Amino acid sequence: MSDIRRNIEKIRATLPDGVTLIAVSKYHPIEAIAEAYDAGGRDFGESKAQDLRIKQQALPKDIKWHFIGHLQSNKIKYIAPFIHLIHSIDTLRLLQEVDKHAAKAGRVIPCLLQIHIAEEETKFGFTPDECRAMLDEGSWRKLKNIQIRGLMCMASNTDNDVQIKEEFAAVKALFDEIREKHFSGDGSFDTFSAGMSDDYPIAIEAGSTHIRVGSNIFAV
Numbered sequence: 001m002s003d004i005r006r007n008i009e010k011i012r013a014t015l016p017d018g019v020t021l022i023a024v025s026k027y028h029p030i031e032a033i034a035e036a037y038d039a040g041g042r043d044f045g046e047s048k049a050q051d052l053r054i055k056q057q058a059l060p061k062d063i064k065w066h067f068i069g070h071l072q073s074n075k076i077k078y079i080a081p082f083i084h085l086i087h088s089i090d091t092l093r094l095l096q097e098v099d100k101h102a103a104k105a106g107r108v109i110p111c112l113l114q115i116h117i118a119e120e121e122t123k124f125g126f127t128p129d130e131c132r133a134m135l136d137e138g139s140w141r142k143l144k145n146i147q148i149r150g151l152m153c154m155a156s157n158t159d160n161d162v163q164i165k166e167e168f169a170a171v172k173a174l175f176d177e178i179r180e181k182h183f184s185g186d187g188s189f190d191t192f193s194a195g196m197s198d199d200y201p202i203a204i205e206a207g208s209t210h211i212r213v214g215s216n217i218f219a220v
Helices: 003-012 030-038 049-058 073-079 092-104 128-137 161-182 200-206
Strands: 020-024 043-046 064-067 085-089 109-115 146-153 191-193 210-213
Touching: 003 020, 003 030, 030 049, 043 049, 049 064, 049 073, 073 092, 085 092, 085 146, 092 109, 092 146, 109 128, 109 191, 128 161, 146 161, 161 191, 161 200, 191 210, 200 210
Parallel strands: 020 043, 020 210, 043 064, 064 085, 085 109, 109 146, 146 191
Antiparallel strands: none
């Protein structure tokens, strides 16, 4: 059994039903992704649009590709024809640009709003209040080629599990608030993407539906 297969099986054994494991394959070669695919992986996360397009062309077409990095408007065209889910919408303008390219591709692209909850200023995303204001303003409802499916966040880079738990809980509370106010009766607002290699068990306790795991899978 390969190390990658062993790692995937070990993680899967810890996951409750309904939690999707996204193998964060950025920085890793096509051969390693193929190995994870052979181990049953179908959801993979990338953070650079041009790298993602190359990998998508080279690998099986039933892979669900997740864009998890900071997305530049001029790179949307590379991923619009096939992307499964964009996790990192951090402005209304970016959402509008995705809608434009999705229309050109004849698709509706699912998206998550990225919430900035961590201490690090280098991380992107809406503050909770900015997210509320954007949704309350309402112009996003005119966009017919995107679908807002939920929220994404990254916790602070800290060993303080209490702080991480509080940050995830705050975003989950925001998720519940937004679902009730703007998506009541809409079952498609169902995705809370939180948790990476070091903190995904805490994220799952908070209600995460999608965890993004890289080093615990590909570090061999």
